[in-house]
Amino acid sequence: MLYTFLLILHVIVSVALILVILAQSSKGGALDGMVGGTASSMLGSQGASDFLKKLTRILAAIFVVLCILLAINVGKTNTPKKSDVFEKMKKESAQQNTATESQDLNTLPEKSVEPVKAEPKTDTK
Secondary structure, three states: OOOHHHHHHHHHHHHHHHHHHHHHOOOOOHHHHHHHHHHHHOOOOOHHHHHHHHHHHHHHHHHHHHHHHHHHHHHOOOOOHHHHHHHHHHHHHHHHHHHHHHHHHHHOOOOOOOOOOOOOOOOOO
């Protein structure tokens, strides 16, 4: 349950991080250009660029922490162990072998087959 929650949160943070990075520009005017100058009046001339840089750092830190938490919790999931899978396979194959043996016994002919008598060879040369 916890692993699934962390995984979903990790995907959301990853997508948000991608979008924030794509919204930035090397000149620092990407968000201003997208909003049409409203971001510069609301956040200041460099406010949009600084905001996106801070948001990128925060999302990157959350991303790293989630990676570590997922790595720790991956062993605690309810996946069957390797030995459990092999034991289950052995049991199933043993059951199938006994089932086929019992079917073979049921399909034996009721009457016995008489052997064919060999006739002596006659040389007609």
